[in-house]
Amino acid sequence: MDHFNYQNGHLCAEDVRLSRIAAEVGTPVYVYSTATLTRHFGLFQQALEWTPHLVCYAVKANSNLAILKLMGDLGAGMDVVSGGEYARAKAAGVPGERIVFSGVGKTIAEMRMALEGGIRQFNVESEAELQALSQLADSMGAVAPIAIRVNPDVDAKTHEKIATGKSENKFGIPIAKAREVYAEAARLPGLQVVGVDMHIGSQLTDLDPYRQAYAKMADLVRALRGDGHTITRLDMGGGLGIPYRRDNNAPPLPIEYGQVIRDAVGDLGCEIEIEPGRNIVGNAGILLASVIYLKEGEGRDFLILDAAMNDLLRPAMYGAHHDIVPVNEPTLGAEVSAMDVVGPVCETGDTFQKGTQLPAMMAGDLVAFRSAGAYGAAMASEYNTRPLVPEVLVSGDQFAVIRARPSIEEILARDTIPEWL
Ligand SMILES: Cc1ncc(COP(=O)(O)O)c(C=O)c1O
């Protein structure tokens, strides 16, 4: 359930008409619902009610400071993967003790930043990183709390570009090597082993891969304890999928996912961390766009929008589907026709959908891309020197611009022409 519904023929975000936001902020623009974000975070809290836990929102899914502040105020921790994301989490008021640092390529500067600013744990992904972190922490007279990300070699049954838990993926250390690497970690100065971490992929629509991975994790925890390690925390990763099509079978719910965790590791007495991103913010956001032109092609019609692949990359990058709906509610029985929905960018890949059934549209009409809150604005760029798409947060009948659209002058001012040119 989300909070983007038609009211009296107008598509609204909570109680704000999207047409009002378009008129005041312009399009394209991302619009998020506070109520949906709050509700989704609550579902994960509820799913882990049975255990001490921390829901660490995956900042990469949507890293706007206002969203992070909202999450942090609700009690969320944060999963960050760069110094930039770490700085965002801190700027949003989230204390270091609630921030976990993931990622295969943390630099010394990034690790230093986290050690200085406070960190709950580093999820270490290689032996080389283990050595580097140990050396750094030791030289700072600090102790870095760590979990090691273990790659369980499980097929997450998702898009190949976002599956992370197979042995051929770059993530984590092979589970067969885990005991050896934990032994090494225990010998190194500057580190304190606190837990085990896994993340097997994104947009998982089946709980079985989780079951398989977490069963391996439980066995590993028992073996590590047998080896003398103190394991008090388990980071189960993120990845629970969302429905991208309204007519589709919905993926499992957070509560069912929580039960899978409980069944697998509930008896180990560990504090549980999870890192959901998409499931919290995906269906809490839409991308609002305007029709620029209608164009008759050979055997097909094109609906040309002012949103493009640089604003919402997922269709071009993963062949992903986002429902596209008119902001003016079509009248019952209105005639529809097939259109290819495209953006203005100079690439054929700048196609959002082919043969979409839409009612008659005119230049200036508004459409909304549903389920666009996650990996939408976060992956946007200024390709074709199109200003970075702005973001708006709605709460009840009020809304605020949480990232303004840069002016062309601001964009140009970021470049410098060397004096010798
Ligand atoms: C380490 C880590 N944690 C959490 C996430 C969040 O994933 P999702 O947005 O699918 O929940 C990701 C991205 O897949 C990730 O790489």
Ligand SMILES: N[C@@H](CCCC[NH3+])C(=O)O
């Ligand atoms: N960017 C991807 C998800 C990547 C998850 C990264 N951990 C998507 O839009 O589906």
